[in-house]
Amino acid sequence: MFAAAIETEGHRCLHFRFRLTSGAMATARGLGCLLTLGRWRRGLGVAPQSRAFVAVVPGVSQVDNKSDFLKKRCHRRHPGILQLSCVRLPQALADAAKLLLLESSMPITEKQVQALTNYLWSRHLPVEPEELQRRAVYLEKKYLENADSSKMEEKLREAVLRALRKTTYHWQELSYNEGLSLLYMAARLDGGFAAVSRAFHEIQARLPEFQPKTLMDFGSGTGSVTWAAHSTWGQSLREYMCVDSSAAMLELAEKLLKGGSESGVPSVPGVFFRQFLPVSPKVQFDVVVSAFSLSELPSKADRADVVQTLWRKTSHFLILVENGTKAGHSLLMDARDLVLNGKEKSPLDPRPGFVFAPCPHELPCPQLTASKPLACSFSQAYHPIPFSWNKKPREEKFSMVILARGSPEEATRWPRITQPVLKRPRHVHCHLCCPDGQRQHAVITARRHGSSWGDLLPVITPSEPPPSPAQDPPES
Numbered sequence: 266m267f268a269a270a271i272e273t274e275g276h277r278c279l280h281f282r283f284r285l286t287s288g289a290m291a292t293a294r295g296l297g298c299l300l301t302l303g304r305w306r307r308g309l310g311v312a313p314q315s316r317a318f319v320a321v322v323p324g325v326s327q328v329d330n331k332s333d334f335l336k337k338r339c340h341r342r343h344p345g346i347l348q349l350s351c352v353r354l355p356q357a358l359a360d361a362a363k364l365l366l367l368e369s370s371m372p373i374t375e376k377q378v379q380a381l382t383n384y385l386w387s388r389h390l391p392v393e394p395e396e397l398q399r400r401a402v403y404l405e406k407k408y409l410e411n412a413d414s415s416k417m418e419e420k421l422r423e424a425v426l427r428a429l430r431k432t433t434y435h436w437q438e439l440s441y442n443e444g445l446s447l448l449y450m451a452a453r454l455d456g457g458f459a460a461v462s463r464a465f466h467e468i469q470a471r472l473p474e475f476q477p478k479t480l481m482d483f484g485s486g487t488g489s490v491t492w493a494a495h496s497t498w499g500q501s502l503r504e505y506m507c508v509d510s511s512a513a514m515l516e517l518a519e520k521l522l523k524g525g526s527e528s529g530v531p532s533v534p535g536v537f538f539r540q541f542l543p544v545s546p547k548v549q550f551d552v553v554v555s556a557f558s559l560s561e562l563p564s565k566a567d568r569a570d571v572v573q574t575l576w577r578k579t580s581h582f583l584i585l586v587e588n589g590t591k592a593g594h595s596l597l598m599d600a601r602d603l604v605l606n607g608k609e610k611s612p613l614d615p616r617p618g619f620v621f622a623p624c625p626h627e628l629p630c631p632q633l634t635a636s637k638p639l640a641c642s643f644s645q646a647y648h649p650i651p652f653s654w655n656k657k658p659r660e661e662k663f664s665m666v667i668l669a670r671g672s673p674e675e676a677t678r679w680p681r682i683t684q685p686v687l688k689r690p691r692h693v694h695c696h697l698c699c700p701d702g703q704r705q706h707a708v709i710t711a712r713r714h715g716s717s718w719g720d721l722l723p724v725i726t727p728s729e730p731p732p733s734p735a736q737d738p739p740e741s
Contacts, residue, residue, distance in 0.1 A: 272673065344483040345679055345721030349466045352459040357524065357532045358492050359546050362454055362650055364525035365517070371444050375654040381452045389592050391436035391563055399431070404428050416611040428532065429618055438563060441442060441511040443660065448485045449652065450517060453557070458489040459647035461556050463719075464584050467622045471677065475581070476501035477551035483542065483575055484558025485509045489684045494552070506550065507535040512540065528723035530677045542574055545611060549580040556586040559596055572600045580614065582669050589642025589662035598630050602665040604668050619673040620673045623719070627673065628702030632683070635704070640664060641683055643719040679721040680705065686717055699721060 268516065354362075366373055405421065441449065468475060477498055482490040485507035494502060509515050515538045522528030522536060553575050562568045576583055585600055587593030604618045605627050618625055623641065632641045642664045649655045669676070680697035683704075686695035695707040707722065716722055 270362050285683065293703050295367040295677070318537050325524055341736075343715065343723050344471075345677075346717070346725045347467055347720050348647060352462050352471055352645060354455055354458055354648070355492055355496060355532070358454075358458075358521060359650055360451060361521045361525040365450060365520060366447065368525070369447055371447065375449055377448055378452045378655075379445050380636070381448055381682075385453070385557075386588055386590070388437065388560065388588075390560065392433055394524045397433065400429060400704070430451070436563075439561065441514050443513045444518075446487075446511065446513045446517045447713050449514075449653075451520075454487050454489055455647055455649045456661040457486070457556060458493050458664070459645045460586050461490050461493040461554065462496065463643065464586055464622075464667060465493055465647040465664075468582060469497055475564065477581065477731060478502060479506070479550040479580075480552045481506040481508065481543075481550040481552065481575075481578060483553070483555040483571070484507050484561065485518060486514050487555075488521055488536075490554045491518075491522075491533055491536055494554075497534075498558045503535050504550075504563075505533065506543070507536060507538045508540070508542055510540055511540075515540065542571075543578070546577060549614065551581045552584065553579045553582070553586045554586075557588065559585065559600065560587055560593065565599070566597070568600070569603055571631060572603050576604050576607070577614075579668070579670065580646055580665060582666050583618075584665065586663055586665045587643075587667075589640055589664045591638065591640045594640040594642065594664040595632075595633065597664055598633060601666045601668065603634075614670065615670075616670040618670055619676065621667040621669040621676055623667075623683075623698070625678045625681055625698060625700045625721075626702050629703045632700060641698070644685075655663055677721065679723050680707075682716055682718055682720050682722060684718060695722060 282708060305463045348397075349561060354357075381539075390648045404424075439445070478501055480491075480494050480502055482505070485491070488507060491505045491507060494505065507518060509513065509518075519536075520527060521536060522531040522533055524532065557569075557574060559568050559571065562571060583604070585597050587597055600626075601620065606618070623643070624630070630641065633637045641660050645663070646658055649657075649659050649660055678700045682695050683698045684696040692708050692710055697705045697707055699705050707724075709716075
């Protein structure tokens, strides 16, 4: 057993006592905040809800009170709390959507909405040509090992193609005509609005002084990003550029802005629509967004080109949002690494990029490098468009990455809670992504707890492992 005392700038001490591996007992005095952190090492396979984490040697974490961040507030209201209450569509948007659906010559049913929602959620990324070639070579070798010498080459080729068709995901590009655009609006307008609102809230809560003037939305669809941005920064935004390859989607988004008609007054001023990205490298926007759009591109090369173009167009923040699935998270991590490692710099903006959220680091994602990869996703509650079948609040599960121009030192680097908090009568369990690029498990006394899934935890994780239990504490 050993004891350690950590002194904060406010001259308050946190006293920790640990019995390592044999008992994992800890007490905390002073602030009354207990933090027991056990690293999830690769290959350990520790179950999230298992008490076996106590067998992992815990580290010691210090409450980050260098700048007196609490400012006389209670711990349950610390600035790392980024919860957004249940989101509701602006009334003008909800009314316009209901009007368009009522006036449509093609009635939209609950079954159609649910089918499209399930299809979009279950979509995988298209298989790359290189991967197809690799699979074909493997199947050919497999068939040749067991093939009859009399088998013709043509028959072998047919067998390989048949096996590829059975085992390969058949990705298809969605072509949004008027009917499919309306169905997409009924299925995804409210959930997409909720996810993007949560991403915008992350920036607004941490940087209230940031007041963007221009925004570009790539793959704008029904225009939910424009409405969410207007709800967040409506006082400062003067220009919204909506880019979508579907003319039917652009027409629908414009009707929604005008109350469901073609001749109404737009509820949000300064919105412009176009089918192609601006080509001029001189044009930049304070905020650039791509929500649920990168997954609609047919190849990795196309996604890389678009991400590089969007980054060149970014003056302050690039916000990428996708479904909270492994495919969506993996796609976002590819885009993140492309920006962070990219050698190509904007001719007008040489500032490097860093991760503003959710990662507290620029290292490889520990969720993807774990023995059992997990999607880094978050959840946002929202009130859906009030159809007869659609009245109860729902949850939108999504993945996001917010990239910013500048230096990482400008951002708060506290651990992020990456999974739902497991609550017990006297304590809570938090799973953290830490600034050192590792995952950790924290146990916090319930009385001091106020954080939820997606929040930041205001602690400083140790840079060195704790002393061996065989060592005595140094003389004070």
